[in-house]
Amino acid sequence: MEGNRGTVCVTGGTGFIASWLIMRLLEHGYSVRTTVRPDP
Numbered sequence: 001m002e003g004n005r006g007t008v009c010v011t012g013g014t015g016f017i018a019s020w021l022i023m024r025l026l027e028h029g030y031s032v033r034t035t036v037r038p039d040p
Helices: 016-027
Strands: 007-010 031-034
Touching (some): 007 016, 016 031
16 A cells, blocks of 8 residues: 555545545545534
8 A cells, every 4th residue: 555645535424425435545545534414
């Protein structure tokens, strides 16, 4: 695995597309921070 390439913020981290994107970013060595909305 490559070293840390930086930090990325992904909004809506529990969504289908965001979860796929987070997985890909982690696989490519990025540090990921995400935002989630509380369940009402």
